[in-house]
Amino acid sequence: MYLTRFRLNTARLGARRLLSSPQNLHAAVMSSFAEIPVAADGGPRVLWRIDRNSRAETYLYIVSPDKPDLTHLVEQGGWPETGRWDTYDYEPFLSRLSAGDRLAFRLTANPVHSIRRKDGEPTKVTAHVTQRHQLEWLLQRQERCGFKVVERPAERQLVPGHDEHEVVVHDRRQLSFTKRGQKNPVTLLAVTFDGRLEVTDPDALRHTLTRGVGRAKSYGCGLMTLAEV
Template sequence: MYLSRVEIDVANRQKTKDLTQLSAFHNWVEQSFPDEINNGKKLRHLWRIDQLQGKKYLLLLSENMPDKRQLLRYGVHDTVMIKSYDRLLNSIKQGQLLQFRLTANPTHTVLQPGIKQGRVVPHITIDYQRKWLIERSQKLGFQLGTTTDKSTFDIVSRDWPLLSYKSGRRLRLSRVTFEGRLRVEDADQFKQALINGIGREKAFGMGLMTVIPRINND
């Protein structure tokens, strides 16, 4: 696995004029793997947009190494960083405390009378968005605090980016970024969560959780 990052050149309007909605970012990510396109075998790529210290970054997790030139398509020159993620994955163990960041699309299914398939709708409130992550943590091999305890993790940003389909349909997705600390309960399950992503809309910048070891395991 590879974790890649590039600073988005937001100062160059000519360069980034196409990046007005999620499908454009999705296309940028897909075009960064020309070998997969040529072989007709596209793999799942997890990605998200991070804003750190006034700069905007594309962060990407992939099985194969992306093409550096394609990754720079909308990026600032000489800012591409690509590193192996396997070392971190192999270091994860039960009981470990990790600092995490996750951008996700918290949703739930509403059942309707007479209809077998429920309707998927976003969670709107902060409390339910926090509860959504806590409930999934128990199935994905890690442990968080309670719904009301914000000392272990919290929501640091929420917005509604635009997604446009080829059919012309337009949709606003709920995008929520969580930050905090977690404890690994099942190392194998947790690794799979990091690799496969968490929640829905993974193709459109949701689901990627990144972690770093905490200096003090308290």
């Protein structure tokens, strides 16, 4: 597995076009491989995410079974003369994960649930729109994903009973695009979780980091990354 980071030059029209459409960016990411990786049953897959940091820098992160070549992205939306990307062997980090490790995490996800308005009607997938429900969505998945979000001691809670975990939900984005051959646009809600976690099941967490969390993985959701703190 490989982890790749590439900085987009948002002053360029090509970069802005890519960022305006998750479908176009997905196509650009998959074009980074001579042979498009096909995820075997439950196997590792290509995941990607856009991060915008506090210095107004925009980065593309990719996790993939094969090493990508981002030359076309440099030419289209980077710095053609000086631009580059960084690709790291992800396996040493993944293999070091141990139960009890505490790490910072970032996850951009599409938190949804299925509802049925009337008996007999088919269920409909609907986005969670409040931060409380979005956080509940994440907490419901933490055990099977191999981690638990670190709980904040009572004396450090800004609002006792409502600030129990070391996580922030932010950067809510409504993504909309039209698939080829379809008239109606596809609309997705993406949010970013930043926080601290404790590893509870290293194998399950490795699965999470290389397979993703939730839906809309082709459109920039589902990629969790970790950092030592």
